[in-house]
Amino acid sequence: MRLLARRRVPRMFYDYADSGSWTESTYRANSSDFQAIQLRQRIAVDMTDRSLASTMVGQPVSMPVALAPTGLTGMQHADGEILAARAAAKAGVPFTLSTLSICSIEHVAANTDRPFWFQVYVMRYRAFIDSLIDRAKHAGCSALVLTLDLQIMGQRHKDVINGLSTPPKTYPG
Secondary structure, three states: OHHHHHHHOOHHHHHHHOOOOOOOHHHHHHHHHHHOOOOOOOOOOOOOOOOOOEEEOOEEEOOOOOEOOOOOHHHOOOOHHHHHHHHHHHHOOOEEEOOOOOOOHHHHHHOOOOOOEEEEEOOOOHHHHHHHHHHHHHOOOOEEEEEOOOOOOOOOHHHHHHOOOOOOOOOOO
16 A cells, blocks of 8 residues: 555655654654564464444444544545545544644535544644634534643654645745
8 A cells, every 4th residue: 555655646745644753763663673573373263243333432343443634634645634544443443633633624514425534633822723623512522522632743854844834825826
């Protein structure tokens, strides 16, 4: 999938998804740690009564997993947030819409048939945050996911090189 994305997605958008901040040491460590996980196949084991089903924030789920908020998903694929919300619903797990999504809260709500969670960055712009929470409530979001890491933005060198910024910079035409 990664190689396919590299061929299909503009470089700045690919680099946004496939990079980290500063020296990217955490990004590399996470990749390395994930590769070290070995799944062991079990055979001849009765699976009849096994289930991963649980509840999260009072919501029944097929397994205790949720799709985390991913900013600017729509850069990777048109209506990416809507497609992710639909995939999560099909899998029976919660979807979390990012504050920095390409699709609006209302657009996702209008194009999905299950309630979703909404991520809220804790920022000093209280009126803006209050309006986002209000919109999420009116769209039927079933939970708010608070994110506290926006106060200090990580230096994402590939984004700087590619000219990608949040919010996007506009240039006179």
